[in-house]
Amino acid sequence: MADQDIALMAHLMRRAGFGATREELEARAAKGYEATVEELLDTEEHGPLDQLDMMRYHPWAWRPGTLPGMGAAEWLHDMINTQRPLEEKMALFWHQVFATGVSKVDHYEDVMGMIVKFREKGMGDYRELLIEMAKDPAMIYWLDNCENHSTAVNENWGRELLELFSMGVGNYTEVDVRECSRAFTGWSILPRLPRGPIGRHDWFFEYREEDHDDGEKTFLGETGNFNGEDIIRIICEQPATARFIARHLYNFFVADEAQVPAWSVTPPVDPEAVDLLADTLVESGYDIRSTLRVLFNSDFFKNARFAHLKSPVEVVVGTLRLVGGAEFPAPGIGDLSRQPGYMGQDLLNPPSVEGWHTGAEWINSGSLMRRVNFTADLVGDPARPGIKALMERLKVQGERSPGKVVDSCLDLMGPLEVNPESRDALIGYVEEVGDFGWDGADQVEASMTRVSELLQLIVAMREYQYA
């Protein structure tokens, strides 16, 4: 099997999922690239995870808000162990777009309910997903649409729908915001009961006919007695919407873009790629699956290796999938699920409706130290099955020279592509001690200790922060 096939498969799995072990990469590469893309897109091919598994061992995962720190544990477990990596990755994608957080909703179950919807609808028709979001209780509360009345219009949801969830600034007027908001009056939630002994009660969508402004509205040039569904239909007829979603897909899956608020003034990194994705969205009737198929099979995707700075979730889940040992929801899963938060991406709790700032903005001294220390601890643990398998391969290869061992490690950890200066620095490090030996238990043990240090330096590198 050509090394390039493995490298390309590793790229696909890092982006369309959360990375894979070398064994999985080899099996997938044997099936072929396009076949793997199809398998990722066809979520029915593999069963969903048993959602009772977490609850069996962590009963409080049923109502995670009742135990501090368990809020995102279930989702983290799912991301590590899913057999449908793209479905889970798309849930993360939409969570970063429809950024809604417990900071205000104050109820993990409602926010987690959105994630479940992203799994179900995240690769289907974007228009249906938008309607689903417009009716989502967490979203309605998050953006105050429950305070949007026929007699007193609240523009929070109406504005963000246009600005952050569909078209982007510069494609509508303040009058459109107003008219859009009027159309969503009466889209509310059932009153919530007071807090109970196991946290808050769930919310449910409620359409209040009597609180809906049924009058005539003029929105983006069309006039009628519009309701919310009409608004979403008109929005999705705008070329700006397809371009906006296409750019989000590009930013998340292909290469880091400017931050979203700058999109109206900063052209895309690759305008042709965004145009192609936007055209596919329109031609397919906003079918996300068709658009992803085009994306993953495109040259611009295949050529974008390591053009994306990993998000904290990608660091944590990706490294855990690489080293293994997190298949069972052992005690400590709550702490694991807080790790992305320590690195700046508190799952289910984005800093604002604008979502997280991505790319280089993930990095500060605290978050970088967290990334380095967390991943170094994991790869430095020789008991992890993924590390055992890696050591076994090195033993079989039996390479002795520092240069070859460094190259093997970089290969088995990715394959990773690094600056020549970085490679030299790694080789220089192991050269200080000399050649590796693989004859007899003592030599093997000494070599494995040195490889363990080397692996920790590799994840500490700048290059490891890229996917």
Place this chain on the structure above:
Amino acid sequence: MTSTSKDPVLVVLQLTGGNDYLNTVVPYTNPLYKDNRPTVVIPDDQVIPIDDKVGFHPRMGPVKNIYDRGDMAIIHGVGYSDSPRSHFRSMDIWHTCEPDKLGTEGWLGRATREIDPNKENVLTAVAFGASLFRALVLPGVPVAVVDDLDTYGLLPGISEQQQRTRMLERFARLYSPVMGSGPVMDYLGQTGLDTLKGADILKEAPKMYSSSIEYPNTVLAKRLKGIAQIHMADFGTRVFYVDHGSFDSHSNQMDMHDKLWKDVSEGVECFFDDLREHGVADNVIMLMFTEFGRRTRDNGSGTDHGAGGVSFVLGDRVKGGQYSEYPSMEDRDLEQGDVVPNHDFRGVYSTILEDWMGLDAKPIVEGNFEKLPFLG
């Protein structure tokens, strides 16, 4: 930057989870207190009287010593209008000074940028805790986030020191500038080297330190000791941040609150004693705040989320005493069962920023708020 060892220093101690105002500064002679608190009540003979109206929680003896020296300001009724009664939201509001929208910039992140606009010191702001408090978040502002000063640094998992030193030397090389690797790689490199530099400096602090003060064996005391060590080491840190909790006493409050205030009071007393012993107390103040007070009426074993709370400012240069007013507990004055804040928290921040740190508060807290004369 002209850093001298006498630059004003702020330590923030965040009481996370919503500290019960009524049982912290107890209005023990007000009959409404006992009416509202059939079970979660501190008996008269246990209150540590401040005057004939209010007294401290029984475990706050060590803090009372500081109060008696005239080094502690009690600021009554602190908060903001329309308390959302959500921990997350309320803490965000305190951190960002944005009660009406979700803010992303922390007030101390802004203050740190003002203090050190050219990022000359990677340790201008140091936070103790597991994560970066939003109060300190501001893109481009370096903040050292320390969990445990004794093990702080990159690759703490490597126990063998010589090996770790070798690896960190290599780390510095791996983060050194590489021509033409692009702005993001450069930024990563700079951040990595800042982090390494900060860690390198910080690890010296415990080595330079000796003291006769024996801090209690609690996480908070250990962190306060870390702050004292860094302050004494004179690294130019101007803003420290640490939290303790959880004060979220919905049930079994009496035991829980006892333990919490025992830990806070003892830790804080040791901290100031330590600074005084070393003659470095006169440029340090500490702000203690919580995101909201708790419901006026108890729920049978605890108290639920409320609104108005109490803040404290401590330090040798603080003008001790009581500021603002204890909000009314009359039924007609309560909002949703809570005492109503009568002093905006941004006023407390403004006083500290202007009268202590020497900064212009308005752009940091986004507006003009009433200041109080607790800093002279």
